[in-house]
Amino acid sequence: MPAPLSHRPETTALAARCMRLLGALALATLVAGCAAIAPGQAARLDSTPRIAVISAFAPELTVLLPQVQQPARHSVNGVEFTTGTLSGKPVVVFLSGISMTNAAMNTQLVLDRFNVSHIVFSGIAGGVNPGLHIGDVTVPAQWGQYMEWLMAREDQPGQYSAPAWMKSELTMPAFGMMHPRPVEVRSAAKPGITKQFWFEADPQMLATARGLQDVGLAHCLASTCLKQRPQLVVGGNGVSGQAFVDNKAFREYAFKTFEANVLDMETAATAMVAHSNGVPYIAFRSLSDLAGGGEGENEMGTFMGLAAANSAKVLLAFLSNWK
Structure with missing residues (x-):
């Protein structure tokens, strides 16, 4: 008499394979469900509270990265984040990439993947205020997006x-x-939609910047020297937009309309993300050019390195004095 179907070897083997398959599917479903519930917590790469130090493009960051102590590198979506200490403060340093979209996207990325307590932007900008000069470092009290037109x-x-x-x-x-x-x-504090132009820098961070003295800003690059010694200017306004500005008429408009000291292509986007997440921020921007207000060709190619170094000097002095 033949064995019952449930006792045959081929049936037993098939049942075992089905059980293994069901077990794997259940595990995959469980993992996917957990990831869907808490992607931010699952994706954290580092739990140490850190200051996010952001620059837009490589020449701005090259003066900072070699000074990071005990560096560790993490790559997310092609963006390289370096954790360590800078001027004795725990930091995560990275390039946002040029443009408002890159700045917003990667500022949110660092907030999602690291334990960020504060945000600091360091880089170059175009000068708008006719009372400022190439090499000066500005620390605006608020930033707005001038191209939300x-x-x-x-x-x-x-x-x-x-x-x-x-x-x-x-x-x-x-x-x-x-x-x-x-x-x-x-924002987390105000979930309803509101409209605003200006996003304020953190008052305590601004107070620390105002207390900086004898930073020693450079005024010569190789054999090329500036006519004026660069100065540190804390306060006033900055504006950002999705354009490289090299136009005298628009420079004059930006100063008259926004009373802006500088304009760039990233900071206001980072400021908005910081505001939405309730994270304090400040930005240091050194003038590499006059956004079309110079006597001849745009000066960025000549003074970019000097401006980036001056911004980095102020950033490092700020971190040293930050409590």
């Missing part, structure tokens, strides 16, 4: 009008058809 309708040649429903938020003068607007923002 309405492109207005041209009713007649050279005459532009905005939609009636939008006029209440157009409180600043236009540059031709381009009207600056506040940006929509949400």
Whole structure:
């Protein structure tokens, strides 16, 4: 008489394989479920509270990375993060990449993957305030996005009008058809959508920057020297946008409209991400050029290295004095 189906060897082997497959599927489902519930906690690469030190492109960071003590490197989405200490403070140092999108994306990335207590940006910028000079280091008290624009309708040649429903938020003068607007923002502290133009730097960090003395800013690069000794300027405004500005007329507009000392392509985006996450931030930006206000060709290619070094010097002095 043949053996019952459940007792046959081939049936037993098949059942065992099915059980193993079901077990693997259950484990995969469990792991995926845990990742979906808490991706931030699962993805943390380092638990030490650190100051995030950000620069936009390589020449700005090359003066800082060699000074990081006990460096450890982590790569996420192609971005290399270096943890260690700088001027005695625990830091995570990285390049955001140039542009507002890169700055916002990778500022959020460092907040998600590391235990960031504060954010510091260090780099170069175009000078807007005619009272400032190449090599000066600015530490604005607030940053805004000047390219959150309405492109207005041209009713007649050279005459532009905005939609009636939008006029209440157009409180600043236009540059031709381009009207600056506040940006929509949400945060952990205020989940509802609000609109604002300025994102303030942390008052305590600004107070530390104001207390810096004798930083020793460089005024010569090889055989090329600046006419004025660079100075440290703490306070005032900075603006950021998705454009490299080398235009005298727009420089004058930016100073008159925003009372800006400098403009760049990243800081206001990082400031907005810091605001949304409730993380204090400050930015050090040294003038590499005058954003089109110079007498001849744009000066960035000549003074980029000097400006980056001056910004880094102020950053290191700030970290040394930060409590």
